[in-house]
């Protein structure tokens with residue numbers, strides 16, 4: 001049995017592997033109850049599992065207050081710069097502010113990338129208000145992580161247009177365009193700057209094995225909707241149980257994130 005799986009089944013934190021959860025939500029959210037949105041609560045579950053670091057961004061950015069949201073992320077970074085990797089979350093509905101938020105946090109403070117959520121902000125990922133942000137990311141070597149789903153705002157066709165137009169941007173597709181995993185895999189094979197992320201793939205038995213065989217483990221990143229949307233236990237279990245090599249698991253759990261986010 002996989003040594004990592006054995007350790008997890010014994011209830012022990014996975015201390016001997018570098019784990020980065022690339023999908024962490026931070027702060028209050030407007031649409032449903034989150035039992036624990038505190039920084040301490042997030043760190044507690046990370047330590048329980050053995051997650052070394054988490055890529056984080058604000059919940060408020062998915063609503064109307066991206067300025068507040070980015071400030072909440074800044075508080076996390078101030079108290080635990082060694083545990084959290086910050087992304088700025090611009091809302092394209094406020095294009096001038098969006099641009100200045102990105103310039104402030106990435107340009108001045110060195111945050112590691114940009115998070116966008118076309119469904120939350122009800123704005124297509126390839127819409128004109130996002131263009132300056134994609135251009136900024138390309139000019140500054142920043143990754144963009146994006147909620148992706150099989151809808152008109154962020155489906156495979158939208159990302160094909162973006163990948164073609166901005167080949168220099170590492171793009172992480174959260175949820176791997178669920179449920180269009182075939183479309184996501186086809187795109188990732190075609191465009192080397194696309195990476196697939198695993199949040200909410202747990203109900204799809206055999207999917208991780210299939211993605212590894214289709215696009216290679218170096219293009220797949222572990223993420224969980226950490227921070228109260230889902231428990232990270234829900235996300236890491238399928239990786240640990242997947243019938244792939246231990247080396248593939250290590251890439252998915254952390255090694256790839258080091259490369260994609262230039263850590």
Ligand SMILES: [Zn+2]
Pocket residue numbers: 023025174225229
């Ligand atoms: Zn999410």
